[in-house]
Amino acid sequence: MVRYGDRSGREPRQIALLDLWVPLLLAVILLCAESIFAQENGEAPQRERKPVIVCSTTQIADFTRQVVGDRCEVRCILAPGADPHTYMPTPVDARLTARADLCLENGLHLEGKNWMATLAKDAGKPIVTVADGITPIVLDAQGEKVNDPHAWLTPRNAAIYVNNIVKAVSQLDPAGKEQYEARAKLYLQQLRVLDSWIREQFNVIPIEKRVLVTSHDAFNYFAQEFGFKNAAPVGWSTGAELGAGMTPERRKQVVDSIRRFGVKAVFVETSVNPKLVREIARDAGVRIGGQLYSDSMGEAGTAGETYIGMMRENVLTILHGLK
Amino acid sequence: MRPIVAALIWIVLVGGLTLYTHTREPVKASRSVGPQQVEGTFALEITPSFAAEPDPFALRSDADRGAPALTIRVNGKEALRVTDRTEPGRPIRVEPVPGLVQGENEIYVEANPPLSAGEGAYAVRVRFIRDGRTVTDRTFWSEPGSRIAETFLVKTLAQPQPQEQGHGH
Numbered sequence: 204m205v206r207y208g209d210r211s212g213r214e215p216r217q218i219a220l221l222d223l224w225v226p227l228l229l230a231v232i233l234l235c236a237e238s239i240f241a242q243e244n245g246e247a248p249q250r251e252r253k254p255v256i257v258c259s260t261t262q263i264a265d266f267t268r269q270v271v272g273d274r275c276e277v278r279c280i281l282a283p284g285a286d287p288h289t290y291m292p293t294p295v296d297a298r299l300t301a302r303a304d305l306c307l308e309n310g311l312h313l314e315g316k317n318w319m320a321t322l323a324k325d326a327g328k329p330i331v332t333v334a335d336g337i338t339p340i341v342l343d344a345q346g347e348k349v350n351d352p353h354a355w356l357t358p359r360n361a362a363i364y365v366n367n368i369v370k371a372v373s374q375l376d377p378a379g380k381e382q383y384e385a386r387a388k389l390y391l392q393q394l395r396v397l398d399s400w401i402r403e404q405f406n407v408i409p410i411e412k413r414v415l416v417t418s419h420d421a422f423n424y425f426a427q428e429f430g431f432k433n434a435a436p437v438g439w440s441t442g443a444e445l446g447a448g449m450t451p452e453r454r455k456q457v458v459d460s461i462r463r464f465g466v467k468a469v470f471v472e473t474s475v476n477p478k479l480v481r482e483i484a485r486d487a488g489v490r491i492g493g494q495l496y497s498d499s500m501g502e503a504g505t506a507g508e509t510y511i512g513m514m515r516e517n518v519l520t521i522l523h524g525l526k
Numbered sequence: 527m528r529p530i531v532a533a534l535i536w537i538v539l540v541g542g543l544t545l546y547t548h549t550r551e552p553v554k555a556s557r558s559v560g561p562q563q564v565e566g567t568f569a570l571e572i573t574p575s576f577a578a579e580p581d582p583f584a585l586r587s588d589a590d591r592g593a594p595a596l597t598i599r600v601n602g603k604e605a606l607r608v609t610d611r612t613e614p615g616r617p618i619r620v621e622p623v624p625g626l627v628q629g630e631n632e633i634y635v636e637a638n639p640p641l642s643a644g645e646g647a648y649a650v651r652v653r654f655i656r657d658g659r660t661v662t663d664r665t666f667w668s669e670p671g672s673r674i675a676e677t678f679l680v681k682t683l684a685q686p687q688p689q690e691q692g693h694g695h
Contacts, residue, residue, distance in 0.1 A: 359582050366586040388585050392672065394582035398641060399671025 211283040225257025226509055228421045235346045254376055257303040259319035261500040262335055262355050263364065265510045266412040267307060269390040270368050274379050278303075280319065283502045286474045288315045292322055295317040306330040307368065311339065313498075315384035333364045340423045353497065356425040358398035361510060362391055397511055404518050405429050408525055415521065416461060416469040418480045436479055454483065461487040468524035473507070492524020564628045566681045569621035569655040570598060570605070574637050576648040578612040581638040581673060599634040600625040621655075630679050635666060637674045646670065654680050 254275045258264040264279035266377050272275060280296050281287055287309070300306060300322040310332035323330035325449065337360045339350035354360040369387045373380040412515035413421055415433040436454045437445035461469065461483070469484050471477035477494075484491055495517045501507025506516045574596065585595035592607070596618065598606035603625045612618065625631075639648040647667050654662035666676040 294532075362583045369585065384585055391583040391585060395581070395641070395673065396669075396671045398583070403670070 219375040226438040233297070238357075243264070244298060244492050250442065254372075255302050256305045256307060256372065257328075258306075258377075259308045259314050260498070262361075262510055263307050263309060263368075264274055265367050265500060266333070266365050266390075266446065267362065270365060270383050270387050271372055271379070271384055272382065274382060275372065275376070280322070281499060283508070284473055284499050287313050287498050290315060290318060292318050296322055297325065300328060303328045305371060307333055309352060309355070310334045311350045311354070313352035331367065331372075332359075333367045335367055340427065341419070342423070351420075351423045353421040354424050355510070356422060356497070356514075357428040358401070358514070359428065360393040360424060362394050365391060393511060401429060401514070401518050404522055408522065411464070413466075414460065414464045414466045414525075416457060416480075416483075417468055417495060417497070418470075418472040418475040418477065421472065421498070422495075432460075432464070436483055454479075457483055458487045461489055466525075470495045470520065470524060472497045492525075493520035495520060498513050533589055536572050536678065551557075564626050566682075567621070567657050568623040568626055568682075569619055570623050571617050571623065571631070571653040572596065572598065572606070572635070572637075573615065573617045573651040573653075574612055574618060574648070575614060575650070576637075576639045578608070578637045579640050580611070582623055584638075594636070595638055597634070597636040599636075599683050601627065601631055603636075623654075626682055630681050632677050632679055634677045637668075639668055639673065648674065650674050652678075657680070 220466045224431075227524055230391070256271065256275050256277050257279065258267055258279045259467055260281050261279055261283055264277055267275075268278045278299055281290060303323075303326065305329050306319065306323040308314055308323075308330055311334050314320070314332075320330055334352070334354050339356045342351050353363055355442040365387055369383050372383050375381075408432060413429075413431040415431045415435070417435050419506070420433075422431070422433050422435075425431070427441050434457045436457045459477070460466070466487075466489055469480055469487075470491050471480045471494050473494055477491075477496070481491065496507045496513040500513045501516075502509065505512075507513040535589050550673070580593040582593070586593065591607070594607050594609055595612055596606065596608040597604065598620060600623055605624050606618070606620050609620065617671040631653070633654070635650060635652055637648075637650045639646075647670060649665050649667050651663070651665045653660050653664075662680050664678055666674050668674045
């Protein structure tokens, strides 16, 4: 009987299997090597590359996530609790912005010295101001007129932000427009219900008792929408802009207002040092009613980590403090 | 020689499969025969108990059309869009009703109660009329603060004996 085999004495079937496995192994190694080479060169497969949207504040990032879902990567420059008026961008922010396909800012000089616009300009990235279209409250800042930037603190204005975001992301990714609009419709209705719920909650506070004293002048839109008088020792910004910061006159006015209106409680803010308001509360003989979310939302895992959660907690804190 | 032949076979197999998966077109849905239109005179009468107003929380991507106060869709196609404030209790009539087909028809009703009116509940009455006879009469209520957005089915037969079906409300 004739036996076929190689010099090593292996069986013919073993040789045939080896002949098939070797090229297969080579093909797999080649494919892996090509994939690693492509990743090292930043050539991620087109299908997996999501558009990157970089937002200045936590509120804008939350609105954007509600609209884009998992279709885009949403990143935020500010951490929860950070103050947009005084924030100084870091090299990490510049690298993040360089990865962006779209940048979103609040505008109206909320971002002190326009840091978000500067980051986007330096990186050569498009930027959209999401507060466009709101009816601004004009503040008198030592004789100058300043538009109050804290417009998101009413659900109606938040709806304008959301509409601007839908428009911006639909231009960035036209194939996703239908999805963005569908998500936005659901979220806008949640904002509508939130608006109605806030009115219902505050309805139990007599109008003359609706006085909101907070750390800085962030609640003008909120106060106007829900029938509050408001006062703050620090101006529209915690930074060094015109009309910003604390003056002795403002502090005296706030203490006088608390006494005149018989205010029961004053409120500190999560993104502003509470020391000044604590001093005012002591001077005026009132208690601290709680902590409000204003320029920034809460940490992940807290009740204030979303816009709706932040507004809900603010309303409940105010209710509890003023009742 | 044999390893080279085997490698060539593998390259042809894997290459052919890759080429096929990249170039094949998605399976196109087979065309179905369109639904038949129905005969008769149909009307929808909508009576909101409140002054419906344009929703400030509407999506504004098509801003040129304006936010709707009241919208009616028949089988997914818009049959009525009111962008002005409506009068409470005053019926709004859609006649003829576009887009009706023989068989089941889904009617979508959307109305926006005024936000300033507080936390009350509001209602919209919808009547589906065939040849002057009311065949469906439904009333939809809003949850406090939210708009009314409801659907219901009407069955239109060849003979004028339509029947209404519930839709889980």
